[in-house]
Amino acid sequence: xxxxxxxxxxxxxxxxxxxxxxxxxxxxxxxxxxxxxxxxxxxxxxxxxxxxxxxxxxxxxxxxxxxxxxxxxxxxxxxxxxxxxxxxxxxxxxxxxxxxxxxxxxxxxxxxxxxxxxxxxxxxxx
Numbered sequence: 001x002x003x004x005x006x007x008x009x010x011x012x013x014x015x016x017x018x019x020x021x022x023x024x025x026x027x028x029x030x031x032x033x034x035x036x037x038x039x040x041x042x043x044x045x046x047x048x049x050x051x052x053x054x055x056x057x058x059x060x061x062x063x064x065x066x067x068x069x070x071x072x073x074x075x076x077x078x079x080x081x082x083x084x085x086x087x088x089x090x091x092x093x094x095x096x097x098x099x100x101x102x103x104x105x106x107x108x109x110x111x112x113x114x115x116x117x118x119x120x121x122x123x124x125x126x
Contacts, residue, residue, distance in 0.1 A: 033050075
């Protein structure tokens, strides 16, 4: 019954609960392997069963890895598209501001030129 004390120590508030989870998973794995090894099957059948399960696990892991890889690639493409959209909007707004500034500058220069011409005409007529 020492395992109960060990589990209670691992799950106490002052201890890291990940130790208990790792211990539990390790115990389950060892129990499963021992259960298969002591099953009333021949060694060859048992080894074949273990190999088949290992292959299934490997394939599942490959599939999950590929799914995660695809999700990351999709997320990357979405971020690239978002970046391109934001850059296009910023460029468009900057171009609009530049055009407005050029028009304002031209209007201001024309107004100063007109005022200068009016003042010059007034001086010459006086």
